[in-house]
Amino acid sequence: MERPLPVAESPHAWLRLVVSLALSTIGGVGMWSVVVALPAVQAEFAVARGEASLPYTLTMIGFGLASIGLGRLADRFGIIVPVIAGAIAMILGYVAAASATSLWLYALAQGLLIGVGSAATFAPLLAHISLWFTRRRGIAVAIFASGNYLAGTVWPPIVQHFIASSGWRATYLGIAVLCAATMLPLALLLRSRPPVVELALSGGRPRAPAAVHELGLSSGVLQGLLIAAGLCCCVAMSMPQVHLVAYCSDLGYGPARGAEMLSLMLACGIVSRVSFGFICDRIGGLRTLLLGSSLQGVALLLFLPFNGLVSLYLISALFGLFQGGIVPSYAIIVREYFPPHEAGERVGAVITATLFGMALGGWMSGVIFDLTGSYRAAFVNGIAFNLLNVSIALFLLRRARLEPAPA
DSSP: OOOOOOOTTSHHHHHHHHHHHHHHHHHTHHHHHHHHTHHHHHHHHTOOHHHHTHHHHHHHHHHHHHHHHHHHHHHHHOTHHHHHHHHHHHHHHHHHHHTOSSHHHHHHHIIIIIHHHHHTTTHHHHHHHHTTOSTTHHHHHHHHHTHHHHHHHHHHHHHHHHHHHHOHHHHHHHHHHHHHHHHHHHHGGGOSOOHHHHHHHTTOOOOOOOOGGGGTOOHHHHHHHHHHHHHHHHHHHHHHHHHHHHHHHHTTSOHHHHHHHHHHHHHHHHHHHHHHHHHHHHHOHHHHHHHHHHHHHHHHHHTTTOOSHHHHHHHHHHHHHHHTTHHHHHHHHHHHHSOGGGHHHHHHHHHHHHHHHHHHHHHHHHHHHHHHSSSHHHHHHHHHHHHHHHHHHHHHHHHSOSSOOOO
């Protein structure tokens, strides 16, 4: 008796979305624990703040570079392989970091193990979820992509509590136990292949995505444009996200107010991602990218004339509501214009570009501030990069056919 093929939009697909969201939220601890532990690690190893920030930098680099390789692994062997590999990497990474006798050993554990392991719970799963949905692909991808914002909301206070009460080393060992107890069992629920892959293996003919030549571009050129767009949008996005706390301190409002604004921005980002998911299902990935990027530019512009306390709270909320749909739209565009068996690697490449954009933008804004003594020029720099992203979206949309992009 033949095993029935999985069906898109089925209850199993929605269950898989819930499992993937849980994995993304748990795996997201890898990006936030290093930030919360920074003061304690700096104090224990008696190093400067710049040196103590190195583990975070290596974590971001490991996360970004691993996204491409793990995506390719998912394309070839199924999503369960990178997810289990990522869970094991996180478990070993937290044990190694908790046992580190120097800052360099701690930083290597963060970059080579924790960062790589955390990457398995975002870009590969983002591409994977897109394969399980057709009509509701936008909202499904948006719900999953909210996982990293949920992680940013949930993990910092939890990790801080245990560091204060038990120390950062014991906290890291506890996180390792948590990853082993939750991520490995959840990964086993993702064994079956998605519908489009099953159809291909069984000789069926799933509906093909739009041919790239319909845009008059080669696969490589379209991929390059999406990477450039991802880099530019996140250079712009990083300005308020990375420097908002410092900006509020410079204005005399204090870092606590800035932290509250950042939390408000992330909370509104969750609402934004889900809302843009509904929009994306109706207008397609390219139009969603253009809409989100344009609104992000508007929010950045508002930071220039308004710097009052209430104004900054409102603009932070607007920024979160406007930009949340940008990154998920790249996964939708990849599914619309590339074959499904390439989704993991191609989505991973764009996600890597967005991460490097965040890192580059955060650094550039700091340098511009050092040169000018003000964040005003840094906001203008972010607006300029956002215009480049909008230009790419407009260029691709003009080349697209007038009819909606196929599912």
